[in-house]
Amino acid sequence: MIQEQLNRLVRPDADGNFGRHGGKIDHPELAKALDQLEAGFRNIIEDAEFKAEMKRLQATYVGRPSPIYHARSLSRRGAQIYLKREDLNHTGAHKINHCLGEVLLAKKMGKKKVVAETGAGQHGVALATAAALLGLECEIHMGVVDIAKEHPNVSRMKILGAKLVPVSAGAGTLKEAVDSAFAAYMQDLENSMFAIGSVVGPAPYPEMVAYFQSIIGLEAREQFQNEYGGLPDEVIACMGGGSNSMGLFNAFIDDEEVALVGVEPAGEGLDRPGRHAATLTLGKFGNIQGFNCYYLQEEDGTPAAVHSIASGLDYPGIGPQHCYLKDIGRGRYETATDAECLDAFLTLSREEGIIPALESAHALAYALRRAPLLDSGKRLLVNLSGRGDKDIDFILQKLDI
């Protein structure tokens, strides 16, 4: 399984580039620390003990493999819709997959602490969970605006023993939290490890996070063949930084008959700058926070304001692997609006009894739009990246139900 995992990964060149995207950091001190991290990563993925421990934790702690569910009610629209149930993981989303990997790696490298940013708090909770499990300190940087908005996740992180650092600079949201966490990491490169929350940032993070997430697609491909026969026609996932989608896509990269579809948040409309986060659809090439990718930018190149009803999707950049997949024509990138997302959220809740995360509802919204255009023999596999418990208060405020 592991060899297959490596063979199928979209790999960067020696400079951390996927085509013209990605790359290494050019800050000398940080570059040295990230080179050590990369060496540590290359070591552990060949290490039998590490692999055995990962496998044990995935099975007994996270609850893997997550099932693939054939959503028969949804499928009455046309094409058959299947859900990869990452929402059933411990902590309720896919993020635990890379957090366990990152914290286990930090521990093997003799680090005492993991440091990270969080936006909606999902990455912070998953990381605090893995750090509690494996006995490392955990420091989470979070914008003051997000802290005010995301109370339950802030409480969870505190209960799990993480140290929360409020960030009031700039807009007080995710981008500033990333800068703050990076600065804190640089204060203590010796004892700490920066544990990023998606397939973004300089090398080795995009490759490393994609590797830890690739369990999603490897399981899904095997399960689909065994339980339903053959391969799906399209595999579909929502796009924040791009980790749950890369996790799903990797295993299907060589299956040219399988379309890889990423769904970006169109927010209040693609014609409303600052009110969407459709990075691959409308972004331009450049460097954001230490790596090259397409990102939503102002005319002077500064990152643009972004919005999505799903706070886990509102980042102006995107993982370099996706930029590369777009350039070579292997990935197809679509969008779904806030309104379509709310619709999909309620449809899944009421037709199947599954409350999805608002992030995941974007992937679902595309599938619901797509299914009636295809005949009933076609099969769409949607990654249900997380559960919607975190979103229910917001939904009640938003909708008159």
Ligand SMILES: *Cc1c(COP(=O)(O)O)cnc(C)c1O
């Ligand atoms: C964070 C999050 C996302 C977006 O992040 P990716 O890196 O694009 O996967 C999607 N779904 C859920 C449930 C999340 O918590």
